[in-house]
Amino acid sequence: MTTLFFYGTLRDPELLRIVIGTDPDDMRITPAVLPDHAVDWARGQSFPTLTPQAGAQAEGLLATDLSEAEVARFDFYEGSFGYRLRAVEVRAGGEARTALVYFPDPGLWERGARFDLGDWQARFGPLARLSAVEEMSYFGRISGEELSRRVPMIRARAAARLAAATGVPADIRSDCSANEVEQVGFERAHAGFFVTDIHELRYPTFAGGMGPVLRREVFVATDAAIVLPYDPARDRVLLVEQFRMGPYRRGDPRPWMLEPVAGRVDANETPEDCARRECKEEARLELRALEHVASFYATPGTSTEYFHAYVGLCDLPDAERGTGGLDSEDEDIRTHVLSFNAAQNLLSTGEADNGPLVVALLWLAQARERLRR
Numbered sequence: 001m002t003t004l005f006f007y008g009t010l011r012d013p014e015l016l017r018i019v020i021g022t023d024p025d026d027m028r029i030t031p032a033v034l035p036d037h038a039v040d041w042a043r044g045q046s047f048p049t050l051t052p053q054a055g056a057q058a059e060g061l062l063a064t065d066l067s068e069a070e071v072a073r074f075d076f077y078e079g080s081f082g083y084r085l086r087a088v089e090v091r092a093g094g095e096a097r098t099a100l101v102y103f104p105d106p107g108l109w110e111r112g113a114r115f116d117l118g119d120w121q122a123r124f125g126p127l128a129r130l131s132a133v134e135e136m137s138y139f140g141r142i143s144g145e146e147l148s149r150r151v152p153m154i155r156a157r158a159a160a161r162l163a164a165a166t167g168v169p170a171d172i173r174s175d176c177s178a179n180e181v182e183q184v185g186f187e188r189a190h191a192g193f194f195v196t197d198i199h200e201l202r203y204p205t206f207a208g209g210m211g212p213v214l215r216r217e218v219f220v221a222t223d224a225a226i227v228l229p230y231d232p233a234r235d236r237v238l239l240v241e242q243f244r245m246g247p248y249r250r251g252d253p254r255p256w257m258l259e260p261v262a263g264r265v266d267a268n269e270t271p272e273d274c275a276r277r278e279c280k281e282e283a284r285l286e287l288r289a290l291e292h293v294a295s296f297y298a299t300p301g302t303s304t305e306y307f308h309a310y311v312g313l314c315d316l317p318d319a320e321r322g323t324g325g326l327d328s329e330d331e332d333i334r335t336h337v338l339s340f341n342a343a344q345n346l347l348s349t350g351e352a353d354n355g356p357l358v359v360a361l362l363w364l365a366q367a368r369e370r371l372r373r
Helices: 013-020 068-079 117-123 125-137 144-164 245-250 271-283 340-349 355-371
Strands: 002-006 028-042 048-066 083-092 095-104 111-114 182-191 195-202 214-220 223-231 236-243 256-259 261-264 289-297 306-313 321-324 333-339
Touching: 002 068, 002 083, 013 068, 013 125, 028 095, 048 068, 048 083, 048 095, 068 083, 068 125, 068 144, 117 125, 125 144, 144 223, 144 306, 223 271, 223 289, 223 355, 236 261, 236 271, 236 340, 236 355, 256 355, 261 271, 271 289, 271 306, 271 333, 289 355, 306 355, 333 340, 340 355
Parallel strands: 002 095, 223 306
Antiparallel strands: 002 048, 028 048, 028 083, 028 111, 083 095, 182 195, 195 214, 223 236, 223 261, 236 256, 236 333, 289 306, 321 333
């Protein structure tokens, strides 16, 4: 049997329950402290790091009599963040006890401010718990190394689900709640960088009563920020061109698309922050301001993907063509600077053949006069 000391987010009872897979009340847990160690935020992250520091004291929980299978679950979860077990001496109930504790790999994280569990629970707890549900569903199916590669997308999907909970008005549409949908069965058909789920469900019909049980597949994606860079002084826009799998798989003879700048909204990132970040990465642009165009589901019949579309006001370069993208993400991007009229002509010729570009260009046409004042 093994004894573990938890000093960080695993002190949260709900997260602990998700990771261990049982009720924490069934575990043997007592308060404990680790002398000469400090618990600080990992700089720029949403979790803490543990560092030796003379005179400091790390408060935590001591979990005893853990089985090999239970420790394996903790290893799987903590390993995805780059944390490994190391033996330490803690104090619990006035006695010294030997325990194992998860330390970050050397040099992995920089120390930030002192960590506060209550602050974490308020700001990051819901996202961490929802992410952990998907992460732990892969236990025994993939390696910890593979989990670490998937974590950014897992967290982005969880963030999108939390964002969806805000909802929109129901002045014309039905005000039926998702709680009225009866889930009969569930299967994860595919789990990789993206996931595909199969739901068996029934829901209230407009005629009254519940409909039949239906089997529906859905592509589970993330939220994304879409931004059309526009220079109002010179009346020009910037488009990016890149290879796209959707047109390629459909059989399009020209699967290189002209699009606005776009990217996934990462966990703990606002759509506006994402729009600005992606403009820097894809087009080397600094935006002066963002004009919100609309927020909408891309293909609600088959996908959870949700777009936040903007027009970004900026100074565009003189060059009509350029390059962009991140080498670390294997992005091969060409940029095009077009006059407003040339960009609008893409709607007439059909070369603007993706939803985000069409929406952004149509919005710009009606807002152009105001933006140029």
